[in-house]
Amino acid sequence: MLQGSYPLSSLPCGSVPVTYSPYGPKQSPRGPVTDAENGTGGRTTEPGHDPEGIDHQIRARPGGNRPPNPGTPPGGIDHPRRTGPEGEPPIPGGEFLHVRSGDPTTVSATPDGPESPRRPDPGRIPDPLDRALTWSGAAAVVVSFVAIVASTLLAPWFSWTGNALSELGAPGEPYAWLFNWGLILGGLLGSVFVCRVALESDSVVGWAGSALLLAATGSLAAVGAFPVGDPRHGPAAVAFFVFLTYGLVADGSARVLAGRPRTGLLVVWLGMANATAWLLWALVAAAGDAPGVAIPEFVGALAMAGWVYPATQRVRRSAAED
Structure with a gap:
């Protein structure tokens, strides 16, 4: 399960990351991943080979070579667009997307990286x-x-x-x-x-x-x-x-x-x-x-x-x- 923060530049546009391993290469369970699926520009990633140290398992947009996995919103998620909490407009600024542990489809952005702990209300009585x-x-x-x-x-x-x-x-x-x-x-x-x-x-x-x-x-x-x-x-x-x-x-x-x-x-x-x-x-x-x-x-x-x-x-x- 993805847990942590990653720069936007490391996320391929037009896809939703499901699992990232921050601990090094992992064996991909479905074989080679082609450029049509991961947007690598013609490179084919063999099982067990991950040049970036990250295991990419990608949900393709509807209409791609693979059908979307259950739970993928129509059209996927546009990564360069910082998304705010559910029901709220996108959060301006910030360079990180933070995926909450336990729900890989829930993405939020903060200007300083991962979500910071809730700050106490200054008007609230201790x-x-x-x-x-x-x-x-x-x-x-x-x-x-x-x-x-x-x-x-x-x-x-x-x-x-x-x-x-x-x-x-x-x-x-x-x-x-x-x-x-x-x-x-x-x-x-x-x-x-x-x-x-x-x-x-x-x-x-x-x-x-x-x-x-x-x-x-x-x-x-x-x-x-x-x-x-x-x-x-x-x-x-x-x-x-x-x-x-x-x-x-x-x-x-x-x-x-x-x-x-x-x-x-x-x-x-x-x-x-x-x-x-x-x-x-x-x-x-x-x-x-x-x-x-x-x-x-x-x-x-x-x-x-x-x-x-x-x-x-x-x-x-x-x-x-x-």
Whole structure:
């Protein structure tokens, strides 16, 4: 089987090489080859004699002295014309034809000889970095929930129905640093993950969803950076839940429009669950008995965590396809 590269000048025009031996003369199985078959200008090549060190077994063009072998394209292959990959125009330039091993009729040309290895796409994220970005969402969920749950367990005064989660990070609390830094790190990791997910978006709705979710994760980090008592804490907390609701609805809608209705509807309903929790809290508060906001806050955190799983799976599938 031919494997390697040969100058065009060594290939006889109007014929397709089937077997070349780069190791020296080989016995031709069919006897002398005449000038009508190999275009040697009257010379006859005897069996076992190969003055060029190459065993020529030639497929003749249709209409020649020999019928074409099976698989020979009509008219043979015009060797001086550099041929490109199947379905593509000829490759300009280059001085070599490269015949792929295993298929003597498949010929391709490269300017520098044999086909070079596939070069990596300069715009593609390196695999180790891509894996880190892919799992940053799961890391954000773990860090945030560990900080929240651990803080509630370490604060015996905390009540799910009478307090807000933000009170766990109030100045003066012995474990305020755990709660606040958990939200800061969780928000930063979540922002990194949202940016990675945004690379998979292919519609305006998807990009809008990613932008809103990025604003939500940034607001989450701000909640930890500006604890209760800081005038910026309230706006940051409200921004997190508002951006989260609209971001989930937009991201889920983009999935539905892209032909993924199951995960799309799931994400949309996560956003609606967050909004519903706050609506129910408002109705109870309007009745005259204002409860703490810890429960709707925790529902929002669960909605964010629920979005991370399908988003991670989507990024992993995309990486596997690449």
